[in-house]
Amino acid sequence: MLAEVLAALRPRAGKRYFDGCCGGAGHGVAILEASAQTGFLFACDRDGDAVAVATERLARFAGRFELRRLNFADLGDWIGVGSCAGALLDLGVSSYQLDTAGRGFSFQQEGPLDMRMDRDQDATAADLVNTLPAEELASIFWEFGDERESRRIARALVRERTMRPFETTTQLAELVEQVCPRRGRRAHPATRVFQALRIAVNDELGSLRRGLRATVEILEPGGRLAVLTFQSLEDRLVREFMRAEAKDYDLPKGCETDQPHLRRERPPRGILVSRKALLPSAAEQAENPRSRSAQLRVIEKL
Numbered sequence: 001m002l003a004e005v006l007a008a009l010r011p012r013a014g015k016r017y018f019d020g021c022c023g024g025a026g027h028g029v030a031i032l033e034a035s036a037q038t039g040f041l042f043a044c045d046r047d048g049d050a051v052a053v054a055t056e057r058l059a060r061f062a063g064r065f066e067l068r069r070l071n072f073a074d075l076g077d078w079i080g081v082g083s084c085a086g087a088l089l090d091l092g093v094s095s096y097q098l099d100t101a102g103r104g105f106s107f108q109q110e111g112p113l114d115m116r117m118d119r120d121q122d123a124t125a126a127d128l129v130n131t132l133p134a135e136e137l138a139s140i141f142w143e144f145g146d147e148r149e150s151r152r153i154a155r156a157l158v159r160e161r162t163m164r165p166f167e168t169t170t171q172l173a174e175l176v177e178q179v180c181p182r183r184g185r186r187a188h189p190a191t192r193v194f195q196a197l198r199i200a201v202n203d204e205l206g207s208l209r210r211g212l213r214a215t216v217e218i219l220e221p222g223g224r225l226a227v228l229t230f231q232s233l234e235d236r237l238v239r240e241f242m243r244a245e246a247k248d249y250d251l252p253k254g255c256e257t258d259q260p261h262l263r264r265e266r267p268p269r270g271i272l273v274s275r276k277a278l279l280p281s282a283a284e285q286a287e288n289p290r291s292r293s294a295q296l297r298v299i300e301k302l
Contacts, residue, residue: 001228001280001296002030008226008273008298009086011035018079018087019043020072020215023094025054031088032061042079044070046118050094071118073211079218086223087215091208092230093117093198095290105198107173107190113166115198125197129166134158144205144233145196149180153193169194195231208234212241216270219301224273226298235277235295242299245270273298 005027011017011034019028022043032041043058043065045051051069058065068078072089097117098106104114104125113126129137134154141150156179157166166172176190199205215225225242229235244250249263277295285292 001278001284001291001294002027004278004280004296005088005226005228006030006034008278008296009088009224011039011086014038015085016040016042016083018084018215018218019090020087020211021045021090022054022067023047023050023090024096025057027088027090028054028065029057029061031086032058032064039064041065042084044068044072046071047094047097048119049100050096053096071207071211073207073209073214075211075214075218081217082220084218084223085220087219087225088228089208089211089215089225090228091204091234092228101169104169105194107169107188107194110168110170113169113172115194115201117202123201125172125201126166128197128200129157129172130161140200141193141196143196144199145192146232147192147196153179199233205233205237208237209241212238216245216299216301221301224298224300226296229277229295229297230293235297238297239277242270242272242297245299246272268302270299270301273300 009017009031011031013035015035017031017035017039019031019041022028022045025043028041028043032039041064043054044067045054046069048069051067054067058067070078093105097103101109101111104111113124113129115125128140134151137157138150138154141147141153147153153176156175160166160175172193173188173190176193177188180189182189219225227238229238246268248268249265251258251262251264255262277297280291280294
């Protein structure tokens with residue numbers, strides 16, 4: 001959704017922009033081209049391989065970008081408050097990560113059961129599968145994968161690992177398929193389990209919660225935050241965050257229902273650029289099937 005992202009961010013000369021999940025720098029290159037010759041890009045990614053690729057692709061823009069290996073949730077004092085005209089978060093796992101067997105994100109080819117976006121961190125998917133009790137595994141599969149057979153799968157994993165530890169992607173996928181046969185379904189039975197483990201290993205939802213607030217802070221008034229999501233959990237979190245920013249009140253912490261008498265009035269902090277998520281065009285979906293699940297949400301800071 002490159003065209004939609006550029007339309008949302010409106011890159012202009014002399015302005016600063018932030019790409020918090022730069023991957024191979026496809027969006028970053030387009031932002032710098034659109035903001036020539038004086039636009040500037042801050043970019044980061046927690047995947048060292050992605051940073052290496054991005055460094056090469058951005059080299060021709062020397063002096064117009066700063067690239068760091070960093071989780072966008074940990075901006076800290078890197079970028080000044082109110083200094084950027086636009087920010088992009090392209091969430092989820094990249095095509096490179098999915099297609100590289102050694103990263104262990106996909107069950108389509110055999111690889112180590114890894115799934116770490118930052119390979120300097122300790123815990124891998126194999127560590128979770130081989131050490132967590134069945135109750136915790138079931139909770140992960142249900143909460144992060146919406147897997148209806150979460151308990152059956154978790155119990156089967158715990159039984160299996162007493163005979164041999166889980167080490168590869170195909171070993172795990174085959175066990176899940178034994179527990180939940182495909183029976184004509186298009187999606188592989190292990191799809192939700194792999195998604196859930198990946199989210200847990202990388203604390204993706206926790207990073208997103210912290211990162212949304214940190215990214216809004218670096219925007220100037222009128223600056224826009226564009227977020228690309230690829231699964232319902234992260235999209236729901238982004239939608240709720242943006243709607244809360246656009247409201248003119250807060251609710252007490254821990255309040256689960258919007259009760260008018262509990263509202264605390266305040267000025268709205270943002271305005272929704274589009275009330276509904278933008279979706280990829282039919283042409284893009286045909287050209288890139290992985291884009292079918294993409295949703296783009298945009299908010300403008302007040």
